[in-house]
Amino acid sequence: MTYCVGMRLDRGLLFMSDTRTNAGLDNISTYRKMFSFETPGERAITLLTAGNLATTQSVISMLEERTKAPGDRAPSILESPSMFQVARLVGQTLRDVIADNAQSGARADSSFNASIILGGQIKGTPPRLFMIYPEGNFIEAGDATPYFQIGETKYGRPILVRAYEPSMSFEKAVKLLLVSFDSTIKANLSVGLPLDMQIYETDSYKLGLSRRIGAEDAYFQTISNGWGAALNMAFDSLPDVTL
Numbered sequence: 001m002t003y004c005v006g007m008r009l010d011r012g013l014l015f016m017s018d019t020r021t022n023a024g025l026d027n028i029s030t031y032r033k034m035f036s037f038e039t040p041g042e043r044a045i046t047l048l049t050a051g052n053l054a055t056t057q058s059v060i061s062m063l064e065e066r067t068k069a070p071g072d073r074a075p076s077i078l079e080s081p082s083m084f085q086v087a088r089l090v091g092q093t094l095r096d097v098i099a100d101n102a103q104s105g106a107r108a109d110s111s112f113n114a115s116i117i118l119g120g121q122i123k124g125t126p127p128r129l130f131m132i133y134p135e136g137n138f139i140e141a142g143d144a145t146p147y148f149q150i151g152e153t154k155y156g157r158p159i160l161v162r163a164y165e166p167s168m169s170f171e172k173a174v175k176l177l178l179v180s181f182d183s184t185i186k187a188n189l190s191v192g193l194p195l196d197m198q199i200y201e202t203d204s205y206k207l208g209l210s211r212r213i214g215a216e217d218a219y220f221q222t223i224s225n226g227w228g229a230a231l232n233m234a235f236d237s238l239p240d241v242t243l
Contacts, residue, residue: 005117005180015199016198035063062074094132098112119141
């Protein structure tokens with residue numbers, strides 16, 4: 001399993017993903033699920049992947065290969081004129097990979113399924129954030145749905161629903177996501193450290209701060225321990241039921 005979040009803020013975009021991949025409790029590995037592409041001064045794009053590892057690795061490999069062969073008949077995400085066209089390209093690639101692997105052909109067999117969060121900005125257009133489904137179709141983040149989650153989403157969602165504000169700083173948004181991930185990690189063994197984080201600031205047209213957060217990270221430990229203590233204090237402060 002996995003847990004990934006892409007978030008739209010007034011200041012830009014924020015991405016975070018875990019790195020745990022497991023095929024049973026005795027077969028746990030660490031794989032990157034965040035991938036970024038950029039042409040500094042012109043575009044910056046980040047993808048988060050969840051689902052069948054072979055599927056997602058094939059999709060990323062195909063996208064990377066196309067960036068190394070400009071002018072090839074297969075389009076590249078570094079040449080697409082808009083983020084909408086990038087989303088179409090990634091969706092088509094995902095659908096093709098699933099179809100190639102599924103025994104039934106064009107049907108998106110669940111054993112090969114994967115989903116992708118795509119976000120970024122191309123010069124002359126605003127930052128955009130998309131959720132891409134196994135069938136290749138996608139939806140875009142908006143004011144009513146300003147962030148997307150994929151993978152094991154239910155444990156980390158409550159804090160996002162209660163605390164997210166589009167005007168919050170990157171610093172507060174990172175803190176919010178760390179609480180969301182900490183809650184998920186404690187509730188589900190299939191999600192685990194280290195975490196990958198990527199910031200994109202609007203109109204910078206280049207990747208911002210990128211960081212890997214491991215178990216030894218002092219700030220993550222402060223957030224994890226502090227959030228647990230704060231929850232206990234909040235719980236104790238609530239009135240007891242009268243029986």
